[in-house]
Amino acid sequence: MKKRADLHGRSLAASEQRSPTSSAPIRVNGVDASTDFSASITIREPQLAHKVPSPHSSWWGRPSKDHFVSASGVIGYSYKDIQKATQNFTTTVGQGSFGVVYKAVLNSGDTYAVKVLASDSRQGEKEFQTEVCLLGRLHHRNLVNLIGYCVDRGQRMLIYEFMSNGSLANLLYNNDAIILSWEDRVQIALDISHGIEYLHEGAVPPVIHRDLKSANILLDLSMRAKVADFGLSKEDAFDEHNSGLKGTYGYIDPVYIATNRFTTKSDIYSFGVIIFELITGIHPHQNLMEYINLAAMSSDGVDEIIDEKLAGKCEIQEVRELAKIGHRCLHKFQRKRPTIGEVSQGILKIRQRRHVRQDTMSTQASFSRVLSRIQSQHIELSRIASMKEGDP
Ligand SMILES: Nc1ncnc2c1ncn2[C@@H]1O[C@H](COP(=O)(O)OP(=O)(O)OP(=O)(O)O)[C@@H](O)[C@H]1O
Numbered sequence: 527m528k529k530r531a532d533l534h535g536r537s538l539a540a541s542e543q544r545s546p547t548s549s550a551p552i553r554v555n556g557v558d559a560s561t562d563f564s565a566s567i568t569i570r571e572p573q574l575a576h577k578v579p580s581p582h583s584s585w586w587g588r589p590s591k592d593h594f595v596s597a598s599g600v601i602g603y604s605y606k607d608i609q610k611a612t613q614n615f616t617t618t619v620g621q622g623s624f625g626v627v628y629k630a631v632l633n634s635g636d637t638y639a640v641k642v643l644a645s646d647s648r649q650g651e652k653e654f655q656t657e658v659c660l661l662g663r664l665h666h667r668n669l670v671n672l673i674g675y676c677v678d679r680g681q682r683m684l685i686y687e688f689m690s691n692g693s694l695a696n697l698l699y700n701n702d703a704i705i706l707s708w709e710d711r712v713q714i715a716l717d718i719s720h721g722i723e724y725l726h727e728g729a730v731p732p733v734i735h736r737d738l739k740s741a742n743i744l745l746d747l748s749m750r751a752k753v754a755d756f757g758l759s760k761e762d763a764f765d766e767h768n769s770g771l772k773g774t775y776g777y778i779d780p781v782y783i784a785t786n787r788f789t790t791k792s793d794i795y796s797f798g799v800i801i802f803e804l805i806t807g808i809h810p811h812q813n814l815m816e817y818i819n820l821a822a823m824s825s826d827g828v829d830e831i832i833d834e835k836l837a838g839k840c841e842i843q844e845v846r847e848l849a850k851i852g853h854r855c856l857h858k859f860q861r862k863r864p865t866i867g868e869v870s871q872g873i874l875k876i877r878q879r880r881h882v883r884q885d886t887m888s889t890q891a892s893f894s895r896v897l898s899r900i901q902s903q904h905i906e907l908s909r910i911a912s913m914k915e916g917d918p
Contacts, residue, residue: 600662603685605678608640629688637688638673642681651677661757664729668721670744670754689744689752698740698807708840711804712876714751715848718743719870721753722797726790726866733757736788738796739777740803776810781860791860797869798855805849807833822853847876
């Protein structure tokens with residue numbers, strides 16, 4: 527069962543009291559929303575969106591003189607635009623706790639994902655645009671980039687790049703047609719760490735995701751992974767227990783539960799859980815943590831919990847190395863957990879060692895080929911020599 531809700535008891539009034547040039551709150555559907563940005567962002571609200579003739583005139587396949595372009599280049603579209611691109615909202619590809627996600631195909635043939643947010647939001651239009659503007663500034667190849675938005679007819683929508691292979695959770699747990707190879711999984715772990723690295727260490731100000739989970743990792747056509755749902759502070763429609771905690775059960779850092787302080791190291795914890803999902807193919811709601819604890823008891827303990835779909839198809843040393851990184855991410859003391867930069871380096875090393883192994887193997891193979899050629903030449907020479915000796 528999910529436990530998601532905003533963490534800080536910061537009131538809407540408090541956030542509204544801030545000057546428009548101070549730290550801007552990141553909110554969607556939120557009354558009691560908190561910012562995930564640890565430093566302030568300077569944006570003057572009146573200049574957030576301009577009604578300008580868009581240079582992207584063919585985005586929805588028609589001239590867009592009515593489209594808004596935010597300061598960060600995110601384009602605002604009308605309800606009618608999106609209605610047409612989603613065939614009157616009939617192209618559902620998924621459902622999250624905040625609304626339905628549709629596939630939108632443009633006249634140009636380009637495909638996007640449209641997330642329709644619950645319409646009971648008390649967030650003002652300007653605030654929504656502020657959020658869009660901030661999200662639109664975050665661009666990285668391992669983030670699901672925000673392309674546009676719509677505030678029209680009481681609806682709020684976010685338009686993202688389309689990820690045709692859906693979520694990692696779906697691929698691991700609900701898809702028997704596609705089996706992720708070990709090499710795919712290491713690449714996915716590396717892609718995720720690069721996405722988080724951008725949020726934690728590349729973005730100014732830094733962004734803490736706060737809801738990392740396999741359902742928020744999306745894969746494109748070539749199985750490259752991107753982190754989704756970053757920067758949004760969302761009120762959970764299903765927060766029955768109103769625990770005051772933000773995140774998803776099974777991924778939440780116990781230190782955060784104990785202290786109510788969310789740090790980048792809490793994201794690292796959630797990433798540790800995802801690493802073990804990749805290794806085991808077990809969902810956190812299916813006692814994954816017990817398997818992880820079992821695996822931690824010895825250096826080869828992880829051998830017992832590897833996804834059976836990988837049996838005989840993975841390099842066990844690589845699995846152990848990735849598990850070691852996963853265990854460090856899940857360390858009970860936040861300060862003992864690695865930074866995301868260190869995690870990326872660790873995963874990169876796994877790949878580099880693989881390449882060295884492959885190079886060594888191919889060198890050995892060509893060496894033995896040369897050796898056997900020399901041996902056959904020797905045999906041939908001795909045969910010729912013995913024939914000569916036998917000559918009268
Ligand atoms: N950009 C996208 N491209 C393709 N499919 C997407 C995209 N975004 C979301 N989806 C699909 O829609 C589903 C729901 O996504 P959404 O982000 O709304 O919810 P969630 O992350 O699964 O759950 P929650 O809202 O509880 O965090 C995803 O599992 C995925 O299958």
